[in-house]
Amino acid sequence: MTLSVYLSGEIHTDWRDRIIAGARGAALDAAFTAPVTDHDASDDCGVAIMGAEVDKFWHDHKGAKLNAIRTRKAIADADVVVVRFGDKYRQWNAAFDAGMAAAMGKSLIVMHGPDHQHPLKEVDAVALAVVETSEQVVQILTYVQTGTLPTADG
Amino acid sequence: MTLSVYLSGEIHTDWRDRIIAGARGAALDAAFTAPVTDHDASDDCGVAIMGAEVDKFWHDHKGAKLNAIRTRKAIADADVVVVRFGDKYRQWNAAFDAGMAAAMGKSLIVMHGPDHQHPLKEVDAVALAVVETSEQVVQILTYVQTGTLPTADG
Amino acid sequence: MTLSVYLSGEIHTDWRDRIIAGARGAALDAAFTAPVTDHDASDDCGVAIMGAEVDKFWHDHKGAKLNAIRTRKAIADADVVVVRFGDKYRQWNAAFDAGMAAAMGKSLIVMHGPDHQHPLKEVDAVALAVVETSEQVVQILTYVQTGTLPTADG
């Protein structure tokens, strides 16, 4: 039972790397996908390929649509969608991805700190797990795939 | 062709009332739904009916799920989902609703000010219209239903 | 926003009548459906119409299929499915209905006493509300439709 996992949300910390490394350490049969995490490339991809726009709205529009080709396929192919809300930025695209995933019946894991608990209550309410750390995500994927729980010392 | 319209998002200004009044003024055949907009009731509904919780997470959890009974039906029944992002709060539930609506193939209209353009680019990219005012929403609904555009003087 | 509500499960107490009466008392715009609650008719309907069976298995089989014509339509048409687990009998059909409703994306309300909490944890986990009384169901439907919460005196 290979698990396909899409890692959505914050792109400025190493949370994805720690999940992927942890899953490898646990020898899980899991495949991870993610959005393009190079912020500049993600913002400018549309105009870089399809030509410059004077208006920032259309500049962003062309880029957001190109990125959607990747993220839609990744969500559609995923068994589990992990959405991480970090400390900075609006992160509406993370909440949007969570809504997409919920409507498509994906198993949703939400990851955020305690200060975001109240404004994320609607997202948490549809999640199958709410965690704070990458290590917890690895523990969940390990349990889901192997039935093994973390021991007292981790 | 009755239009069913769900008005999602910000609950602290009168944007919904202005859309509904405008649609009535234009004699549109449209039915509007909305989340519960009484902030306190929306936050506390779960514990008020199903009993208090010590932990704020579960307090919010019970409330968010009750509210979901209403919002899911409203989105499912809608032809058009209007999502308004205001100036305050995180509004992740608005972006979550937009994701749900997009995945369910609803026609999405996003309403926000120019300062939110960049962080909302992924949401705007799936919308069929991006506007700033309630009056524009009324003009869109009028055009969609009757084919009539606003005249020079409004 | 008319709410369509299917009342599944226990057929030996008046819990359905109290919900329906409460909804009427609250002037809700709600339509209720239920399985055939005449236990004998429900058990014998198949053979009564399509001929006797020697084997109890087929006697039950013919009846269960006839009842499914009613219950499938009721679940398919419902916005909200309330499943009541009572004190007696196995009630596997109630849990089966809950599984059907969950897979079909219906808003699920589960109603049971505290002694059934542990064995019903998988069912409760997909519910949008878990309650003990018919009155709580009425309060939920009232809140969902009108946004009004029960006052201190009920």
Place this chain on the structure above:
Amino acid sequence: MTLSVYLSGEIHTDWRDRIIAGARGAALDAAFTAPVTDHDASDDCGVAIMGAEVDKFWHDHKGAKLNAIRTRKAIADADVVVVRFGDKYRQWNAAFDAGMAAAMGKSLIVMHGPDHQHPLKEVDAVALAVVETSEQVVQILTYVQTGTLPTADG
């Protein structure tokens, strides 16, 4: 034609092992999945990873949701869902899985003793086979895949 088979229900006897061993003995091209069958791990997984709960309801809730990540994928990936009802416990989750499987159009095989025939009539009515033993399940899978029926001596 690889058959994907999910083995749901009772976790206290060796019925799954006997099916898997029998399928291997018959050289079938079949892949089996199952819930986590370590009862303690299954009950406590949620709090073990995501932190303790005072209230037993939420303790169970967190665990049931983690288990759902595994079982939903397993049911979704399955061609055939076998649901076993044993002699002990309420087993509402088994009936719930059967309801999920039925609504998702999976081929359902139900396995139980004769004393459970009447209360399981609604579940049996949607099944494509009702059996009593693991050996019969192996015979069915063998027939479905190879067209071969058991010989007189087994």
Place this chain on the structure above:
Amino acid sequence: MTLSVYLSGEIHTDWRDRIIAGARGAALDAAFTAPVTDHDASDDCGVAIMGAEVDKFWHDHKGAKLNAIRTRKAIADADVVVVRFGDKYRQWNAAFDAGMAAAMGKSLIVMHGPDHQHPLKEVDAVALAVVETSEQVVQILTYVQTGTLPTADG
């Protein structure tokens, strides 16, 4: 709970009229649809409207497609599909309708005499009821809608 019922199959006896009259006699809230039962019109509709064909295959092809506009909508709108196999003709279109109805999750009632039992076993196996007479269909619809079974004298 209005029942929408599509009456498919044999067009040379009065079995539809007897169901419709029986339902009216029982004051059921049921809406019936049927294919065009004028045999000549049904065969020739395509060429009558869209021009003659030399080749009988295309003559039939144009007619069959026109009839499909009606039958597809009727099946799609139906809660219950009754398929009647009579004594004459090949009636492959009746079995085809049954396959469509089954794949679309409709409640299927099959009506045929005992001599057709063996060749119809695959169709009967997906039906929720197998009957011989129009009166039994009326009894089933009555039970499904009202919970009332026929009395000893009919």
Place this chain on the structure above:
Amino acid sequence: MTLSVYLSGEIHTDWRDRIIAGARGAALDAAFTAPVTDHDASDDCGVAIMGAEVDKFWHDHKGAKLNAIRTRKAIADADVVVVRFGDKYRQWNAAFDAGMAAAMGKSLIVMHGPDHQHPLKEVDAVALAVVETSEQVVQILTYVQTGTLPTADG
């Protein structure tokens, strides 16, 4: 059986009016929808409501999306989609609507002159009827709803 009919395609002749008048003359129970047929309004609706664009591509883009709110709902609500290809213009949106309708399982009627037969062969191949005149469409709708064919004198 009310028929919902969407009339897609050419907007420069009176073919829609003749179908609607014919259906009224035949006293059919049919509801017709259509795109906005005011060419200028259809082209300029986006900028008229949401502000001017320098680039013609975005001018058209905003308009095409607004029009999609209307046409998507109309196609989704339709039982029958009639697509008319006229003598002028590229009419790619007509073929696009036909593709949408086909993928959504709608009954498709295509209307065009003999000179367009070859380039429309893929569209015609999924249609349930291919006609040349509005009168034939009325005859088809009449037959579908009432089973009555045109008499010798029309």
Place this chain on the structure above:
Amino acid sequence: MTLSVYLSGEIHTDWRDRIIAGARGAALDAAFTAPVTDHDASDDCGVAIMGAEVDKFWHDHKGAKLNAIRTRKAIADADVVVVRFGDKYRQWNAAFDAGMAAAMGKSLIVMHGPDHQHPLKEVDAVALAVVETSEQVVQILTYVQTGTLPTADG
């Protein structure tokens, strides 16, 4: 592009073998499935595994359901469904399979002799090809996969 092809219908001639041999001869990348074609096993599988029935109806019922486990998966996995109507028997299950395949959006190829043209007109009308011989099916599969048409000498 591997083609998955389900070969439904007549089980008393070698039409399947000729298609499979022809596809192998043409070096096609195609996978074929079929129902159990051992007539006795197909009729008796249910009682052989799950115990004898006095009533022929239930004898057949148990068998038909077991066979459905195989045929449903095969149809669901298929890109192309070929349905062959032979000279003997009622073959309602073939027409039923065609209805299932049509409702599931499969590409349907129907194979029958000229004397069955009129009674099969509804089935032919939804088919993408109507042929008489196994060789034509091989030619179609070859063309679909490679774009190559048969040469003058076969």
Place this chain on the structure above:
Amino acid sequence: MTLSVYLSGEIHTDWRDRIIAGARGAALDAAFTAPVTDHDASDDCGVAIMGAEVDKFWHDHKGAKLNAIRTRKAIADADVVVVRFGDKYRQWNAAFDAGMAAAMGKSLIVMHGPDHQHPLKEVDAVALAVVETSEQVVQILTYVQTGTLPTADG
């Protein structure tokens, strides 16, 4: 993440070859499908296999349906559908494919010259990218799969 890409539309220039060669040059993990691009074979396949037709309409009809077996599978299997509108012919089948792809939720890339901008506005409005050259398609696929943008010198 293998990308499945269907290349629809114009068959008289080498735009497909250039995309496939470019993707190979960029070492992408992508699988390409296309319609049969031999114009004569595509036009005549139906009659070549299933027998001649006097009427050109049915000649084309049989061919268009055979081709649909290939194109439907290709679109259904695709993650990305690229539709190219060239300078010649009506190309209604390209627009039809775009409509199919849009309704099936595929990521759509439209490729055409500036003179076709206005008549293609409805198709462009649902696309995630609108480009003019094969090289841009390769750049998009490269970005979607690897996150890498073209450098200044290409």
